[in-house]
Amino acid sequence: MTKKNAALVEVLQTSVEAQIAGRSLWKDARIRFFRNKAAVISLVVLTLVALACAFGPMVLPHSYEDTDWNAMGIGPSFHDWHLFGTDELGRDLLVRTLIGGRISLVIGLLATIASVSVGIVWGATAGFIGGKVDSVMMRVVDMLYAIPYLLIAILMVTIFGRNFSLVVLTISIFSWMDMARVVRGQTLSIKSKEFIEAARAIGVPTWRIIFQHVVPNLLGIVVIYTTVTVPGVILTESVLSFLGLGVQEPMTSWGVLIEDGTNVMAATPWMILFPGAALSITLYCANYIGDGLRDALDPKDR
Amino acid sequence: MPDSNIILSVKSLKVHFKVKDAKGWPWTPAKTLKAVDGVSFDLRAGETLGVVGESGCGKSTLARGVLNLIHPTEGEVVWLGQRMDSKDAVAWQHARKDMQMIFQDPLASLNPRMTIGQIIAEPLRVHYPELSMTQVMEKVRAVMKEVGLTEQQINRYPHEFSGGQCQRIGIARALILEPKLIICDEPVSALDVSIQAQIVNLLKDLQKRKGLALIFIAHDLAVVKHISDRILVMYLGKEMELAEKHALYDKPSHPYTRALLSAIPIPDPQLEKHKVIQLLQGDLPSPINPPSGCVFRTRCPQAASVCAEKLPDLKVVTEDTQSSCLFS
Incomplete structure (x- = not known):
């Protein structure tokens, strides 16, 4: 009887294990990500915001630059579809928020991708190779820190004129250093782990150790730091725009709209309320998605 | 002893580290920590060399020095008759196909x-990139079976396994290239006793089937006795005794070896109760500032004044035993 039971248990075990066997890391991560309610809701909301920004201005009856002479500085109303109201020049705030969202989201995305990729490669290389290479690479980072980015932004605008890609470039150049430092620090701690030594004993080439063993283990901290970078980048863009170095009127971005709204906060509060809400919702969603991704991609956390 | 069988020969290997004194000035010269200080041994194909010694005596550093994971300061490593230059990355890359390592944790x-x-396949991917995915996976499955893992576990992650299973994975990774030498750096000290026996027996079994040579580092003398053919006793980075297993356990010639052996528990309460442990006085001296002459003299029960003056070398005592004690 016990023998039979043991055999049965074994058969069951093999069949169960065979089912488990097929899952890859990404499939696993996806399943775990979709179990996280906050992250899924955030993903849905962020997608809606992005879709609205992309297609909303085409659907809505107003344009972001034309003045509605009948409705200047009015609050939110269903009359004539000024759902978010208008600014003091009579431009529809809903359309302007969506148009501004395009700029802010694209800049947030591009500059973050640039900062994350440069930061990871730079930080991981410096931290892993160490010694003189590390010193030189990190002193370069220190030097970049010492340069005031506004000065460079002004210089670049003076030389090349105002355009969108220049804004992305300027922000990217000055936003990867934090990531590089964080990644380097984490790399130093991963470097001393035994599995790195095991890889070296096997004879794995250095670049392969960095990208196969170090970088995947940085993922948690990188994802967290990215969720901090996204808002930082969007806010930097608003500072540049405010100083007249970013996008040019009548083109707008969330940062610009918020700056405009701040000036007239007492008289027309909706002018800061709606762009501010759009920015906050986006940032909240980015944070929750970041949390969800971190948990989903960590195989130890099941 | 037929010398043609020797696959690895280590000649007065030294691994020294520079240590900055935290309290010193920036221009204070760095002190030298002699982690391994002139160790020599030969290893024949299919043989097991046990390395024992207390914590901090340089066992692990020796392993890393032999494998060139830490560049040795002096001395040479001769692998398959070829003198290995620690800076020659290409030669080492080639040699790593045949020498693998198993780790403590x-x-x-x-x-x-x-x-x-992926973990077990990695050595294959690095050294034989031309193999196709199916060939690699076939090999991985075969080697997993060999170390007692089931095929179904292939897509699992390390944290889902117990310590003993993880060590089997480590062994599988070391085995997949069919190396001639595996250096085991305290492979069983993190495992509980029943698992230790499984892993040690697995290693012994694999060695018998594949003709592997092993360098087995441990601080558990009973485990070392079980697996080794010859044993190297280290103290403060130096060799104390290098002897055939039975010669060492029956007639230890170095006082340090005697002290170590007297500390082995006897699995008989009656005998254990009346056993005399030859306790060593004091602590391990600092390897930054080792005693003059024989490094063991500060704790040696037989130490005489000559021990402080003369630097003892490993010398042949009997056919099976080499010892570095002046009095043996």
Whole structure:
């Protein structure tokens, strides 16, 4: 009887294990990500915001630059579809928020991708190779820190004129250093782990150790730091725009709209309320998605 | 002894580290920590060399020095008759196909973000990139079976395994290239006793089947006795005694070896009660500032004044035994 039971248990075990066997890391991560309610809701909301920004201005009856002479500085109303109201020049705030969202989201995305990729490669290389290479690479980072980015932004605008890609470039150049430092620090701690030594004993080439063993283990901290970078980048863009170095009127971005709204906060509060809400919702969603991704991609956390 | 069988020969290997004194000035010259200070031994194909010694005596550093994971300060490593230059990356890359290592902490030595299959396949991918995915996986499955893992576990992650299983994974990774030598750096000290026996027996069994040579580092003398053919006793980075297993356990010639052996528990309460442990006085001296002459003299029960003056070398005592004690 016990023998039979043991055999049965074994058969069951093999069949169960065979089912488990097929899952890859990404499939696993996806399943775990979709179990996280906050992250899924955030993903849905962020997608809606992005879709609205992309297609909303085409659907809505107003344009972001034309003045509605009948409705200047009015609050939110269903009359004539000024759902978010208008600014003091009579431009529809809903359309302007969506148009501004395009700029802010694209800049947030591009500059973050640039900062994350440069930061990871730079930080991981410096931290892993160490010694003189590390010193030189990190002193370069220190030097970049010492340069005031506004000065460079002004210089670049003076030389090349105002355009969108220049804004992305300027922000990217000055936003990867934090990531590089964080990644380097984490790399130093991963470097001393035994599995790195095991890889070296096997004879794995250095670049392969960095990208196969170090970088995947940085993922948690990188994802967290990215969720901090996204808002930082969007806010930097608003500072540049405010100083007249970013996008040019009548083109707008969330940062610009918020700056405009701040000036007239007492008289027309909706002018800061709606762009501010759009920015906050986006940032909240980015944070929750970041949390969800971190948990989903960590195989130890099941 | 037929010398043609020797696959690895280590000649007065020294691994020294520079240590900055934290309290010193920036221009204070760095002190030298002699982690391994002139160790020599030969290893024949299919043989097991046990390395024992207390914590901090340089066992692990010796292993890393032999494998060139830490560049040795002096001395040479001759692998398959070829003198290995520690700076020659190409030669080492080639040699690593045949020399592998197993680590002390089974879980920490596996990348937590890779599946077992990827981990075991990695040496193949690095050294034989021309193999196809199916060939690699076939090999991985075969080697997993060999170390007692089931095929179904191939897509799991290291943290889902117990310590003993993780060590089996480590062994599988070391075995997949069919090396001639595996250096085991305290492979069982992180495992509980029943698992230790499994792993040691697995290693012994694999060695018999594949003709592997092993360098087995441990501080458990009973385990070392079980697996080794010859044993190297280290103290403060130096060799104390190098002897055939039976000669060492029956007639230890160095006072340090005698002290170590007297500390082995006897699995008989009656005998254990009346056993006399030859306790060593004092602590391990600092390897930054080792005693003059024989490094063991500060704790040696037989030490005489000559021990402080003369630097003893490893000398042949009997056919099976070499000892570095002046009095043996």
